[in-house]
Amino acid sequence: MLTQPTLLLDKAKCLSNIERMAQKALKANVTFRPHFKTHQSAEVGSWFRAYGVDCITVSSVKMALYFANNGWTDITIAFPANILEWSTINELAAKINLNIVVESAETIHYLEKQLTNPVGTYIKTDTGYGRTGVAAEDYGTMQQLLKELKSCKNLIFIGFLCHAGHTYNTQSRDEILTIMESSRQQLLALKTFMSNDFPLIQLSYGDTPSCSVSDNFEGFDEIRPGNCVFYDDMQTRIGSCHQDDIAVALACPVVAKHPERLEVIVHGGAVHLSKDVMSINNQPHFGTVLPLMENKWLVNQPLGYVAKLSQEHGIIKMPQQAFDKVKIGDMLAVLPVHSCLTANLMKAYQSTDGSVISMMV
Amino acid sequence: MLTQPTLLLDKAKCLSNIERMAQKALKANVTFRPHFKTHQSAEVGSWFRAYGVDCITVSSVKMALYFANNGWTDITIAFPANILEWSTINELAAKINLNIVVESAETIHYLEKQLTNPVGTYIKTDTGYGRTGVAAEDYGTMQQLLKELKSCKNLIFIGFLCHAGHTYNTQSRDEILTIMESSRQQLLALKTFMSNDFPLIQLSYGDTPSCSVSDNFEGFDEIRPGNCVFYDDMQTRIGSCHQDDIAVALACPVVAKHPERLEVIVHGGAVHLSKDVMSINNQPHFGTVLPLMENKWLVNQPLGYVAKLSQEHGIIKMPQQAFDKVKIGDMLAVLPVHSCLTANLMKAYQSTDGSVISMMV
Incomplete structure (x- = not known):
């Protein structure tokens, strides 16, 4: 788990x-x-x-x-x-x-x-x-x-x-x-x-x-x-790939919710995703958030996006409907803006078949 | 060395x-x-x-x-x-x-x-x-x-x-x-x-x-x-410390020079410094560049600043006088914008007395 x-x-x-x-x-x-x-x-x-x-x-x-x-x-x-x-x-x-x-x-x-x-x-x-x-x-x-x-x-x-x-x-x-x-x-x-x-x-x-x-x-x-x-969120945005081609996603636990501003806090910050950022509608965007079922993420069903990052916190903005469905203790998937930098930070992968894949240290 | x-x-x-x-x-x-x-x-x-x-x-x-x-x-x-x-x-x-x-x-x-x-x-x-x-x-x-x-x-x-x-x-x-x-x-x-x-x-x-x-x-x-x-470059900017208080600096080798745009390329990129950034005079700033003598950096003698970062490249802008002094093969010191994220990426320190200090993996 x-x-x-x-x-x-x-x-x-x-x-x-x-x-x-x-x-x-x-x-x-x-x-x-x-x-x-x-x-x-x-x-x-x-x-x-x-x-x-x-x-x-x-x-x-x-x-x-x-x-x-x-x-x-x-x-x-x-x-x-x-x-x-x-x-x-x-x-x-x-x-x-x-x-x-x-x-x-x-x-x-x-x-x-x-x-x-x-x-x-x-x-x-x-x-x-x-x-x-x-x-x-x-x-x-x-x-x-x-x-x-x-x-x-x-x-x-x-x-x-x-x-x-x-x-x-x-x-x-x-x-x-x-x-x-x-x-x-x-x-x-x-x-x-x-x-x-x-x-x-x-x-x-x-x-x-x-x-x-x-x-x-x-x-x-x-x-x-x-x-x-x-691939990653940025390559999708550029047009190099479809969201369905992205082969990595960061699984993040939900630790807090803020209904008054429709924000969800996850453990998943700059030390996991990196601070690489895109600008979408003139707003900083640090990754697209998708539902996670076991260890598979569901593409083309965006729940929201990572709007802000500090060292360990990810701040996710969601529309009301998605917000209402998410619970503390859920795991969400974040498609990284730049998969190279996210991989470099995480130093290991968990394959969707469950095995751990190591990287250069 | x-x-x-x-x-x-x-x-x-x-x-x-x-x-x-x-x-x-x-x-x-x-x-x-x-x-x-x-x-x-x-x-x-x-x-x-x-x-x-x-x-x-x-x-x-x-x-x-x-x-x-x-x-x-x-x-x-x-x-x-x-x-x-x-x-x-x-x-x-x-x-x-x-x-x-x-x-x-x-x-x-x-x-x-x-x-x-x-x-x-x-x-x-x-x-x-x-x-x-x-x-x-x-x-x-x-x-x-x-x-x-x-x-x-x-x-x-x-x-x-x-x-x-x-x-x-x-x-x-x-x-x-x-x-x-x-x-x-x-x-x-x-x-x-x-x-x-x-x-x-x-x-x-x-x-x-x-x-x-x-x-x-x-x-x-x-x-x-x-x-x-x-401390770090951001804390100096905020006023929490003096530049002389900053206790970490990234040593980076100079690998290329571009006289026509007064830019120096170092090995020292987003995987070393992180992409955390300040805005100074409306320009992105990823760290202040100082001279390095052996393994001591010289404060208050800025050579320039890191203006851009990709995965391994740091692009440093310098005034003409500083640019002329820097040679390929020199090591320069970069005061990180955010020392927490830089340390997290580097995973080890070299003490100025020469010893290596390890971190959590």
Whole structure:
């Protein structure tokens, strides 16, 4: 019996999400290199094997170590290489096929000097997200970095890696497809420009919204969606998935009710859900609340939404009818706004078949 | 040598924060029952012993178990009692002096029926924060709950417990003191109203801003500040502490620089700092960035601030002069906006003397 905040994982939905993306990649003839930062779990990771996945993406050296220790032998760390961790990178590169991401001459010089084992190397390329990476149009910097990489013995240039994270700021499939198309054109132009000197350049493309709404991966060599393993409230809002595809929900006990303001208090706060938030009708929204039957949540029957979070409290707003049905001691399900951050906080899943699934510590 | 995101803890500052609050409570003749949800660490908890602390506050049954297993024998769970966890509450109550918080007749009935061991019981009282609890002016509900409690064998009524969390929405000492005074008056009036039937009512008062800026605890029997063990960027902003009092900082490696927009990218994201945010000059602010010398951060020499966070990336904005000094591979210190959530994510501290301090898992 569930008695405290518990992250439920519906394995059937999760497998179906994995299968859908794997099939899509297969059909489009691109490599599916899923980002494992969402689930951070050796067991969930192992489920991808049945769908032909043998290479993965992670977001830190620590996570690369964890999955390497769990049998993965082809890993890309899709985060600007941290030169202070060169020695762990070097050790890992001796054991597995390790790829890193660079975006400055300083990093290239330093790592080339320190490393004794070859690492595949991508240039982090920014197609408009504006978080980090070299702007795709900045051919001057690109040429300079490629010149540096050409003279490297241990940094083996592979191609350009892009995460079009600005798809997360959209609210429709059309907007996502526009961003994806613009990213594709920028990356292809860059590849063409460099193709005389580097005829084998590969293009690695990321982000769950793009890969979920599009089937057209022309020009790309691999795709790296991660969140699609679980999806979440935000992805539903963007249009990447249906609510029924979401594979995780936080079970929360009801501890108090406030009829005068139609608010229900659950044990389920910022240390469970994270403070990631959406704005819906100009109101903060920390997750959609659904009924929970045993350990299955009922989709498309929203009871309300999480309007506020403190460390352990979740404050849920409900219409009168839903409010009247909920009792102290009930368990409710919350679809997280951002499943990656919720999973990272919860550190374990309870599968809807009852088993506990552990994660990286 | 620091190579990856690491939560540094300055023990000297921490001890001085504990001592200041303990002295204040002693002088005011109120019990200091610190909230341990901020540090969640048996070792940090043990430091309070030297200042005469022998009773504590926690925010979940799980945390009560952890500290009970680490030698604490007088614990208040300052969160509306979760009736589904009655059996653990009952086991704990057999071993230690356990206090719980209730705010509904349903919870009182259920627990009285299930428990076989006595637990101290507070009524959660809302003096205007509006999160949860019975409104201090709602004498009708209060009388009803007290009547229920009077007939209980195992729920032993102690008094009213209040967390005036609306002090967090202030920006000056005067605003904090106004809220504190209003809370005090409401609680004293309530106590007076009930004193014929319950002559021994105790008043337990919380929140770090109030307890930090005021020395006047007249009328209260105990205070429960928690965050004051570390403080953070938000408490500095509110006026509860000086920047120099903050006892934790996240050390983050610089992985990329963007001169055209004066942004520095560090490894230090939402999974390290949490997404808790302040608004400064109408811009989101996720932490103040300071220089780090070995493992000591230099206060009052801000380099910039964290303007954006994704899962692993921190995006820091800096003025030109600071930007020019920072190099890829440097470690920078970030004062967290909310140290409770940062500590909860990091799951361990590195003391500035080099030792590693573990936390509840």
